[in-house]
Amino acid sequence: MRMPVSTATRAPRRSLVAIGFLGVLVSAASVAESRHEFLFFPSVDGFYTFSESDSSVDESKTNAALDLLYGYSGDRFRFLGEFLWSTHETDFERLQAGVRVGDNASIWGGRFHSPAKFWTSEYHHGQYLQTSITRPAMEEWEDDGGSTPAHITGLLLESEHQRSDESALVFAASVGYAPIYEDGALETHELFKSASDHGMSLNLRVAYRPEFLGSTQFGLLAGWNEINVLPQTIPAPGQPDTIDQATLGVFGDWYWNDLRLLTSFVYFDNELEFQTGNTDDTYLLGYAQLEYEANPVVTLFGRIEGGIDQDDSAYLELFETFVTERYMLGARWDVAEYHSLTVEVADTTYGASVTGSRDFNEFRLQWSAVFP
Amino acid sequence: MIRRRGQCLLVCIAWLLTATGTSAETVVLVTGKACPLANLSTLDLRKAYLGVAVKVDGERLKPILMRGDEMLEQIFYQSVVAMSKKSYERRRLSLALKYGTPRLAELDDLAAVPEALRSEACAITYLWGSDAEALQGIKTIKLLWQDT
Numbered sequence: 001m002r003m004p005v006s007t008a009t010r011a012p013r014r015s016l017v018a019i020g021f022l023g024v025l026v027s028a029a030s031v032a033e034s035r036h037e038f039l040f041f042p043s044v045d046g047f048y049t050f051s052e053s054d055s056s057v058d059e060s061k062t063n064a065a066l067d068l069l070y071g072y073s074g075d076r077f078r079f080l081g082e083f084l085w086s087t088h089e090t091d092f093e094r095l096q097a098g099v100r101v102g103d104n105a106s107i108w109g110g111r112f113h114s115p116a117k118f119w120t121s122e123y124h125h126g127q128y129l130q131t132s133i134t135r136p137a138m139e140e141w142e143d144d145g146g147s148t149p150a151h152i153t154g155l156l157l158e159s160e161h162q163r164s165d166e167s168a169l170v171f172a173a174s175v176g177y178a179p180i181y182e183d184g185a186l187e188t189h190e191l192f193k194s195a196s197d198h199g200m201s202l203n204l205r206v207a208y209r210p211e212f213l214g215s216t217q218f219g220l221l222a223g224w225n226e227i228n229v230l231p232q233t234i235p236a237p238g239q240p241d242t243i244d245q246a247t248l249g250v251f252g253d254w255y256w257n258d259l260r261l262l263t264s265f266v267y268f269d270n271e272l273e274f275q276t277g278n279t280d281d282t283y284l285l286g287y288a289q290l291e292y293e294a295n296p297v298v299t300l301f302g303r304i305e306g307g308i309d310q311d312d313s314a315y316l317e318l319f320e321t322f323v324t325e326r327y328m329l330g331a332r333w334d335v336a337e338y339h340s341l342t343v344e345v346a347d348t349t350y351g352a353s354v355t356g357s358r359d360f361n362e363f364r365l366q367w368s369a370v371f372p
Numbered sequence: 373m374i375r376r377r378g379q380c381l382l383v384c385i386a387w388l389l390t391a392t393g394t395s396a397e398t399v400v401l402v403t404g405k406a407c408p409l410a411n412l413s414t415l416d417l418r419k420a421y422l423g424v425a426v427k428v429d430g431e432r433l434k435p436i437l438m439r440g441d442e443m444l445e446q447i448f449y450q451s452v453v454a455m456s457k458k459s460y461e462r463r464r465l466s467l468a469l470k471y472g473t474p475r476l477a478e479l480d481d482l483a484a485v486p487e488a489l490r491s492e493a494c495a496i497t498y499l500w501g502s503d504a505e506a507l508q509g510i511k512t513i514k515l516l517w518q519d520t
Contacts, residue, residue, distance in 0.1 A: 035474055036474055037468045037472060037473065037474040037475060039465065039468055039469065069468065069469060069472070070472070071468055071471070071472020071473060071474060072472065073471075073472060073473055073474055078471075078472060079472065080471070080472035103425060106471075121470070122466075122470075123469070124469055124470070126465070126469040128465075129462065129465060129466060129469060158471075166415075212419075212424075213418060213419060213422055213424070215463070296456070296458060334458075337461075338461075370465060
């Protein structure tokens with residue numbers, strides 16, 4: 001069995017498309033540099049398990065990734081592309097074009113990240129910007145065993161309003177195609193491909209920042225996803241035809257001097273539709289990550305993630321490697337400007353199942369950076 | 373708070389080491405002479421350098437970062453954006469990652485400042501007061517920092 005890390009291998013032809021695409025953008029950037037942005041987020045991480053209860057878990061693994069980001073911001077028109085090139089996948093993670101509406105809002109069309117996921121909206125694939133190596137399981141990408149839609153194709157509205165007391169309200173809402181469930185994982189809709197199998201996805205995030213220019217924020221998350229299940233060649237027992245997933249949650253990102261707390265709790269209500277009838281499946285997932293900036297180059301952090309009733313969820317049972325509980329400690333050393341080394345140790349439990357979940361201890365080491 | 377005090381102390385020590393024997397130095401905000409901007413609030417200036425679109429008299433400000441002078445940069449982080457260099461850089465990267473927002477233009481050559489301020493309507497940047505006085509075609513609109 002593979003560990004809960006990336007599993008998909010995409011067509012290598014996409015690499016060539018991406019190189020060509022970036023070449024065009026680099027040419028464009030030389031004409032009007034100030035409206036364009038290029039960022040390269042490389043990372044290499046090693047993973048080692050010990051004390052596992054299941055010997056089929058990979059003992060060690062090395063992953064490398066390069067996230068390429070391009071942004072264009074004109075007076076009215078905007079564009080954003082994010083391409084991930086890793087040892088496990090090669091794909092356009094975001095490809096969206098937008099127009100400004102007034103001074104405070106933009107409407108985007110294309111493929112984007114679900115606004116109803118806090119961590120995802122904050123860090124996207126920019127590994128260097130997130131303090132920890134791992135992300136919470138409920139924020140995991142679809143092709144890394146994630147159970148909640150993260151990539152949506154459709155329309156996205158984003159707006160930010162400054163209030164008279166110098167606080168801010170931020171809205172993000174989307175409508176689009178939800179992923180489908182196929183071969184034990186969620187499969188996102190690919191741009192320019194048929195959407196006939198994909199159901200609808202609605203997502204909303206409302207954030208409040210007490211200080212308009214500050215980083216502290218908290219707010220609400222809500223989503224509704226119609227996840228269609230593609231039938232397997234050999235029908236699997238207990239596999240539903242369709243899953244309607246409703247989510248409602250809260251998030252917070254607090255800064256106190258050298259401390260930072262990131263947290264989110266989401267309640268899931270899934271209706272699994274079988275030929276023999278429907279099953280209602282509810283659970284709560286959440287995490288809290290505390291970070292302490294010991295000095296300008298060293299940050300210590302820890303995260304607890306888990307939930308209520310997630311261990312025997314009929315929906316989560318469909319995701320073999322979904323992490324249902326994790327206790328993690330780590331340290332990050334910013335070894336140079338825009339370069340960091342991070343270590344993590346964790347006690348991890350995965351696999352929601354009535355027959356029992358499995359657990360292991362893990363150690364991770366990562367180098368991440370951003371260029372230019 | 374302790375860290376901010378430490379940074380203030382560092383700036384003061386650096387200043388003492390580099391400017392002994394000269395008159396009291398200042399850091400000022402400058403723009404091109406064609407820009408109608410006469411003054412700018414501290415809050416609007418901070419917003420502009422934190423990536424928020426700021427319009428004054430119908431003109432959108434175009435902030436430019438000055439690089440290459442460590443002490444000038446430290447004064448900018450303390451007096452303009454009120455955050456550490458690390459926090460500021462992470463914020464700029466975060467805006468680029470979330471929305472594709474381009475990072476601000478940067479200059480490390482003082483001689484290039486007049487042309488940069490002329491070429492963009494209401495481009496702004498910060499300079500040592502003595503440098504601002506020596507450059508042609510620019511005007512000072514705000515005192516940002518003064519050695520006391």
